Amino acid sequence: MVEGTVRVGRLGHTVPVPSIVIPAHNEERTLGRLLDALLEGSRDEEFDIVVVCNGCTDDTARVAGERGPRVRVVETPVPSKHEALRLGDTHARGFPRIYVDADVVLGAGDVRALTAALDAPGEVLAAAPERELPMTGCSWRVRAYYRVWQRLPAVREGLFGRGVIAMSGEGHARIAALPPLMADDLAASLAFGPAERSVVRTAxxxxxxxxxxxxxxxxxxxxxxxxAQLEAHQAGHREAGPDASAPAAPPSARTGVSDLKALVRAEPALLPAVVVFLSAALAARRGARKAIKARDFDTWLRDESSRQD
Known part of the structure; x- marks a missing residue:
């Protein structure tokens, strides 16, 4: 398969419909449930769905192709999410543009709610759905961690950590110049001010x-x-020259001690979970030191347990 070649698909080039771009790297176990949710309840050619199989060594492309002509499959040997998104953009045909991770589940009605939020009058340029985190099968420490994480202001209000970001044409132009970053969803979320982004409660x-x-x-x-990579990029951007339109401090989604104290004051029963959250944060910081020092921002530590059936 030549890179960028569309394997299946029939949507006409002039149909003004939302485009859904799904980068997928070895996602044969998860991709089918996402595509089935998108296709079920949607009309023929209601959505322009593009799956970009990047560096796959499994049957991801076959799983996508089995869904028929409503899904276009693009293959590339390069195992890179950033390159997959770029390639997906070259094949996508409409706006709003919705980027969806292959391991989440999003339905047709949720896509409609996101596009409606972007089509409505106002300043909103980017949108994301509410999260549902099923905790069945998770260890008690994982459940405790997410009890805290889901309550953090930045997590509630930001577009990151949802596996889905939808953008208008203007919003897409805003992020087009972003460099390859591991935290692509965080960088995209921070590219928009509070009035320009929306968490859509009906999605x-x-x-x-x-x-x-x-x-x-x-x-x-x-x-x-x-x-750390994103913050280094922000620092380099500031050093490159002053920008009168930029804020004095770059936008951040970091959690501070004050955030955790506020949670415990509001819900004292959360204290044990906050201890677990801090333990995870410290372990993550220690584990990331080597990669940050070596500037290794390419190694993708993947969680396989969430991909189990």
Whole structure:
């Protein structure tokens, strides 16, 4: 398969419909449930769905192709999410543009709610759905961690950590110049001011959390590493020259001690869970040191437990 070649699909080039871009790397176990949710209840050619199989060594492309001509499959040998998103953009045909991770579940009605939020009058340029985190099968420490994480202001209000970001044409132009970053969803979220982004309460995405403590720490090490890369990029951008339109301090989604204290004051019963949360944060910080020092922002520590059936 030549890179960028569309394997299946029939949507006409002039149909003004939302485009859904799904980067997928070895996601044969998860991709089918996402595609089935998108296709069920949607009309023919209501959505332009593009799956970009990047560096796959499994049957991801076959799983996508089995869904028929409503899904276009693009293959590339390069195992890179950033390159997959770029390639997906070259094949996508419409706006709003919705980027969806292959391991989440989003339905057709949720896509409609996201596009409606972007089409409505106002300043909103980017939107994301509410999260649903099914905790069945997760260890008690994982459940405790997410009891805290889900209550953090930055997590509630930001577009990151949802596996889905939808953008208008103007919003897409805003992020087009972003460099390759591990924290692509965090960088995209921070590219928009509070009035320009929206968490759409009528849309919902199912994001499966890691089931084990070990897999949670792997995921948090990746988050700590990617956040360090983003902050280094922000610092370099500031050093390159002053920008009168930029804020004095770059936007951040870091959790502070004050955030955790506020949670405990509001809900004292959360204190044991906050201790677990801090333990995870410290373990992630230690685990990320080597990668940050070596500037290794390419190694993707993947959580496999959340991909189990």
């Amino acid at each position: 919902r995405v199912v994001v499966r959390p890691p089931r084990t403590w070990r897999d949670l720490i792997r995921r948090r090490v990746r988050a700590a590493t990617s956040t």
